[in-house]
Amino acid sequence: MNVVYLALGAVLLAGTVVDLLWTTLWVEGGAGPLTSRVMAWTWRTLRRLGSENPWLRSLSGVVIFVLSLAMWILLLWSGWTLLFASAERALVDTLHRGPVSWADRFYFTGYTIFTLGIGDFVPRTGRWQFVTTLATASGLLFITLSVTYTLSVLDAVTQKRAFANNVNGLGTRSEAIVRRSWNGETFRALDHPLDTIATQLNTLTANHKAYPILHYFHSTQAARAPVVEIAILDEALTLYRFGIPSEDRPNEIVLRTARASVQRYLETLHEAFIDPADRTPPAPALTPLREAGIPTVSDDEFAESLRDVRDRRRTLLGLVESDARRWPSEAAESE
Secondary structure (H helix, E strand, C coil): CCHHHHHHHHHHHHHHHHHHHHHHHCCCCCCCHHHHHHHHHHHHHHHHHCCCCHHHHHCHHHHHHHHHHHHHHHHHHHHHHHHHHCCCCCEEECCCCCCCCHHHHHHHHHHHHCCCCCCCEEECCCHHHHHHHHHHHHHHHHHHHHHHHHHHHHHHHHHHHHHHHHHHHHCCCHHHHHHHCCCCCCCHHHHHHHHHHHHHHHHHHHHHHHCHHHHHCCCCCHHHCHHHHHHHHHHHHHHHHHHCCHHHCCCHHHHHHHHHHHHHHHHHHHHHCCCCCCCCCCCCCCHHHHHCCCCCCCHHHHHHHHHHCHHHHHHHHHHHHHCCCCCHHHHHHHC
């Protein structure tokens, strides 16, 4: 028996199973160590190649997803092939065509893990029959988990786009959201949509924690990009919380809940791959609100309050830039 092939095959199989279960079943653990590296390397490559071509970046989610599945298949297939190659007489050619080659072992392993059961090669009696059964079981496990994972990710991507569309429906700038929600006396009409958006954002946060690949499903349209819409939403919440006098603000509970939802989202992504930017984004403007007759605090008081949320806003900017986007107000000025 070749101990090297046996050990290498066992390591590949163990690493593949751990990474597969980690990525598809452990909702609190994010992606497995192998999948995490594939995602990061692929995104950096596509971002560099697509610096002038947003359409190429829009393929990143699909490419990363396919590469992850291909990696699991290749490692699973290679691991079992090495395991069957560790013993010279592990397989029998029922057609008596000569010695079993590496190509034969690769072929036998492939149809075993994908449960085709052709039968021109069979395992020798004894432990190799048991090993073959384990190989078939691992193939069924891979297929079942992959299909479930695929459907879950696609559903999460749909929810992600729906959230972005809902926020965009409120306004494309934070100042516009605040102006539209003012009825001339109060912000009372904002309570229901803000509560709905906070609920959707909590779902999006849970999905990102369970399926980190969601971060790499890049949209060419800013209106369908959650990172941009979350930045716009949080800037609007900042205006409500720090730019409006306390007696005129929206419902405090609804406002606090929405801000907490954004914070949880930022914390989840910061744990995975987001670092705060090294600069603070431009402050939202109070002038458009005053022109609309909305009561505001003084510029000095607002500027002082923004210092307390500087780290939060830098994390938001880091999130936007990680998605190869520009800060909403800066992008609008350049158009």
